Structures are given as C-alpha cells and as structure tokens.
Amino acid sequence: MGSNLSILASIAIIRSSFNEFIPQEIRSYIWQFSRRFSSELTIVVKESHEGSTNHLFNALVTYLGSNTSCSPSSSSSSSSSSPRRLTVGKSESMKVLTYGLDRNSEIVDVFHGIPMKWGYYTDFNSTLRYELTWYELRFHKRYTDLVKNKYLPYVLDMAKRIKDQNRMVKFYTTRGGRDGWSSKGQNLDHPMTFETLAMDGDLKAKIIDDIAGFIRGKEYYKKIGKVWKRGYLLYGPPGTGKSSLIAAMANYLNYDIYNLNLSAVNSDSSLEFLLLHMSDRSILVVEDIDCSIMLQNRQAGDHQQENNTQSSRPQVTLSGLLNAIDGLLSCCGNERIIVFTTNYKDRIDPALLRAGRMDMHIYLSYCTFSTFKQLAVNYLDIWDHDLFNSIEKLIKEVQVSPADVAGELMKNKDPETSLQGLVKFLEDKKSEVKLQKPEIKSEDNNSLEQKADDTAFENKKEAESPKAHSTSPKENNYRVKGEFEPVLESILSKHGDIAANCSLHSLQCRSSLLEIVCDIIWKLQAAELKNLTEIHLKSMLNSIQDLESIKLEVGWLRQRLEEIMKEMDKQLKGRNAETIQSNSNGKLNCFNSKSSIDGLI
Numbered sequence: 001m002g003s004n005l006s007i008l009a010s011i012a013i014i015r016s017s018f019n020e021f022i023p024q025e026i027r028s029y030i031w032q033f034s035r036r037f038s039s040e041l042t043i044v045v046k047e048s049h050e051g052s053t054n055h056l057f058n059a060l061v062t063y064l065g066s067n068t069s070c071s072p073s074s075s076s077s078s079s080s081s082s083p084r085r086l087t088v089g090k091s092e093s094m095k096v097l098t099y100g101l102d103r104n105s106e107i108v109d110v111f112h113g114i115p116m117k118w119g120y121y122t123d124f125n126s127t128l129r130y131e132l133t134w135y136e137l138r139f140h141k142r143y144t145d146l147v148k149n150k151y152l153p154y155v156l157d158m159a160k161r162i163k164d165q166n167r168m169v170k171f172y173t174t175r176g177g178r179d180g181w182s183s184k185g186q187n188l189d190h191p192m193t194f195e196t197l198a199m200d201g202d203l204k205a206k207i208i209d210d211i212a213g214f215i216r217g218k219e220y221y222k223k224i225g226k227v228w229k230r231g232y233l234l235y236g237p238p239g240t241g242k243s244s245l246i247a248a249m250a251n252y253l254n255y256d257i258y259n260l261n262l263s264a265v266n267s268d269s270s271l272e273f274l275l276l277h278m279s280d281r282s283i284l285v286v287e288d289i290d291c292s293i294m295l296q297n298r299q300a301g302d303h304q305q306e307n308n309t310q311s312s313r314p315q316v317t318l319s320g321l322l323n324a325i326d327g328l329l330s331c332c333g334n335e336r337i338i339v340f341t342t343n344y345k346d347r348i349d350p351a352l353l354r355a356g357r358m359d360m361h362i363y364l365s366y367c368t369f370s371t372f373k374q375l376a377v378n379y380l381d382i383w384d385h386d387l388f389n390s391i392e393k394l395i396k397e398v399q400v401s402p403a404d405v406a407g408e409l410m411k412n413k414d415p416e417t418s419l420q421g422l423v424k425f426l427e428d429k430k431s432e433v434k435l436q437k438p439e440i441k442s443e444d445n446n447s448l449e450q451k452a453d454d455t456a457f458e459n460k461k462e463a464e465s466p467k468a469h470s471t472s473p474k475e476n477n478y479r480v481k482g483e484f485e486p487v488l489e490s491i492l493s494k495h496g497d498i499a500a501n502c503s504l505h506s507l508q509c510r511s512s513l514l515e516i517v518c519d520i521i522w523k524l525q526a527a528e529l530k531n532l533t534e535i536h537l538k539s540m541l542n543s544i545q546d547l548e549s550i551k552l553e554v555g556w557l558r559q560r561l562e563e564i565m566k567e568m569d570k571q572l573k574g575r576n577a578e579t580i581q582s583n584s585n586g587k588l589n590c591f592n593s594k595s596s597i598d599g600l601i
C-alpha cells in the first residue's frame, strides 16, 4: 500500500510539472490522444451545474482541501497523497485555517484501496472575461459503479462533516412572538469542553458515550422507526455546571445552540414556528424549565384558562410543548438534541420527563473532591498539594457548588495563596451552617420551607452524629447516589434493614429499590413540598405498593403517604371551587411539612 502511494504521488508530481510548463491547448490535445488508449474514465465537476451552484464542486473544495492538510477526513476508508501547491485562508465562520488545491494541481485520494486521481484546473475565457474552474476525477473504468454509488456520496457526506466540524458554533435566541430566532446568530465562543468540565469521571464518560452513540445512530433510529433526536434533563443546584455542560456538548458536536426562552413565546403556534425554523444538527435549550411557564399544572384542567388567570399574556401550554418535543412537529428536523435544565426536577410534570422525551436525566451535584481536583488542574495547573487533604475533608462537610470553588480558585494565580483562600472559604461556610442550626430549630418559625429545611437538617444532623447507627448503608454495602446516603442511613437506623427479606437478592437491585424509597423521602422532606400534587402523591403510593409486593418493608411509608393523601383530600374539598382554580391546582399548599415526615426516619 505504502509503495503504491509513493508511485502515485510521483506520478502526480510529474503531472503537475507537466501542467505548469505545457500550454493548456497542447495539454488537452495530448490528453485526448492518450485517453483513446486508456482504460480510465474521467468525470468533470464544474463550478455550476444546470445553471445553479454545484454542491459537489463546493464539497470537493472542502474535502480535497482537508485531505491536503491531513485533517480528520483521512479516514480508514480513504487516504491521500500530498499535492505540491495549496491555497490557504480563514473565513469568519470557520474556526480553523482551510486549505485548497491550487489551480492545475493534482492529488490522489485512495478510497477502499482504489486510487481516485483528482485534478483542479482553471481556464480564462477571454470572450466572457471569466475564469472557468473545474475538478476532474480519473479512475479505472471498472470502478464506475463504486465511484457513482459509494465514492461521490462519501465525498459529499465527508465534506459536510468537515465543514460542520470546522465552522464556528452559532448561538441563537428567541426574539419573541412570530419574529423567530435572532437572524444571524452569534459565534459561540464558549471555551468549555469535556476536558475542562469538572465532573466525576464515570458520569462524564457516560454522557460522552451517549452523545457519541446518538450521532452515530442515524441508521439505528431509522431501523427502529424513531425520529433522530435525544433529550437530556440537566438538574441540580445553581452553579453546578448545567450551562457549562451544554457549552461542552455544543463544542463537542459542533452543533448550533437555540436558546428557547419559553416565557417570550406567546402561543403554541409561535413555538411551532420557532421549531420549524431551527437547523438540523442543533441543540434546543430550555433553561430553568420549571420557571418558564406553568407547565407542572397539566393535571389540573384547562391550561390556557389556567395560564390566562395567572398572567394576562397567553403562553405556551404543556401539550404544545409535548407536541413540539415528540409529536409530528418533531419529525421536521433531524439530529436534534433537546436539553432542559432545572434546579427543581420535582417541579416538572412527569409527562415531560419520561423516556423518549428526556432520555437521560443528569444530576449535577455540589462540588465533590474529584470535581475540585479537576478545577485545581484547570485553574492552577496543579495535580496535588499539601492542602488537598484538608480540602477533601471540608468539601465533604459543606455544600458548595463548582462555581463557588472556581470563583475562589480564580482569585489568585499562586496555588498556595489560592488554596488557602479556598480553605478559609470552606471553613467560613462550615461555621455559617453551624450558626444557622438554632435559627432553623426556632419554634415560632412556621414557614413551610424552613420546616422542611429543619427536618432535612435534623436528618442530616442525625446522619452526621457520632452516635453509632445500628445499620448503615456501608455496613450493608448498599450503594445509592451520594445525595441519598444520609437519608438511607437514617432509614436503616430507624427501621432496620428494610430490604433484608426482599425477593430480589442482588445488591445492585436492592440498592436501586432503596434509592426509590430515599427519593420519596427526599421529595417529602425537601423544600418543594408545597408543590406536591395529588398526581405526585399517587405515583409515590404506586411505587411503594410495588416495593411492598416484592417484600421491601415500607409499610410505615405507605401509611404516611395515605395519611397525607387523606389530608390533601380534606383540604381540597374544604376549599371553594374558585379558590382551587386560582390558587391550589391540586397542590398541598398549606400542609405542614414537619408533620408529613415527622417520626418517619
């Protein structure tokens, strides 16, 4: 293969010298004469075709240009020899320098082991005062079908990919109403990549795998009859990297971002209009989906009416959004990614979150030690330091976002000073939390959220207390998400090993079931209790009944959920219809959170 290539390269050099020194007319005559005896076929690709732009010509400019600069297009199915003269330039819409064949130069592209001999020629037409340019492809006649059916489509496809890879990612925003997207789009100059994004290694690898699988999945999606799109829900506290992850995705895929501000869209038809005017290979982002519109109220009845009572301006409805995501409308685009972000996953209607709409739910957590270590590499260029041990200990004790940590690390370029600053910041946070304890415990504080915090705090305190627990997740080797560990610890401590008699025996299955229980407790004790709806409660009860059916001992939790359900019924019945419509929408607005989980764990 190597010697073949060098022979072909030498031929190309001789040909290009020949082109430089022999006049065009004589060259044409010689070629025509020699081709009578040749087994080669020549295909000519002109700049325009049937009166309009020839896309194959433009694709060749990109494809052959990239081959000359040894860029990624030299895939396993194709390799090429280098030409002697190149052109080079950079346009505003490209991230990199782009190369091209210079006039009258040639290159051999080897496709599946077969030489494809390309030449780029120009001729000045003095009558039209116009320079004609064209590419010629020469290959052995026996490969005609291969060239037509495989090679040329391959060139078109590769050129598109190379162009997409090299072009600047654009960022579009909604202009409101029927005005569509901001017309030109801004160049997205966000430097975040998966290399610089600080995140636990496994999760990062899982996300990259998922995205890579998606972009390779054209045939698979076609085969299973699904629209080629994928949804990601990014949730977690502020400053944990949701927007950064979106930027990393866009830079990895080289997809444009369409940032959809739902509150600026005044009807379902405007939303349709916007989605129809997005390009393929793009990411649709709806940030803070829980705040954008009153999407969580689907179960309460007529949305339009509901929305109109809450705001004088009509808005997008939940069914409009669902239709946009996976109704017929979604078939109008290909290779699209939809990303929702929220700080409060529980506030989103489950219909929006189900698989097929949001295929992967990604929790962005508070800063862990491994996240910190990546930030230290990014910001200070250090992999280790004497202060790392203290930081590891402190980071486990306080909840700080990667944004908080990044902010501290940015304050000083000297690692010692910067890390000392971070240690101080974490210690201050720790003592702030300690100072807040008596405040939260204050008897006369009746606010629902604080009571919920209070209970959460009590549980955390119990989990942190040095008093030995009779059963701990670690003792049982149960593995649950980090944020559930204290909850599980409290459950096991109060109720013993509730999975001991479970009919599923593997540790992994039991851990997953315990995560469901923790999730329910978490939801009950979290500050979002005021948003608890009847539908949420019913779904929790269903899960608990399923868990009981496989002998998980969660009768205590079922009983409590039933009590809450009864209380909710009582409250809803007690209110008059008008109040229900304007206020509660089936939510447990004034249920006392403390009593909902008091004594549970």
Ligand SMILES: Nc1ncnc2c1ncn2[C@@H]1O[C@H](COP(=O)(O)OP(=O)(O)OP(=O)(O)O)[C@@H](O)[C@H]1O
Pocket (backbone or CB within 6 Å): 196, 197, 198, 199, 237, 238, 239, 240, 241, 242, 243, 244, 245, 343, 364, 402, 403, 404, 406
């Ligand atoms: N995981 C991370 N890796 C690297 N930098 C991060 C990460 N998380 C946050 N940062 C830093 O903090 C800044 C804010 O983070 P970002 O906007 O991505 O958080 P967010 O979760 O989207 O916040 P919000 O919920 O408030 O919108 C980023 O510009 C970045 O500098």
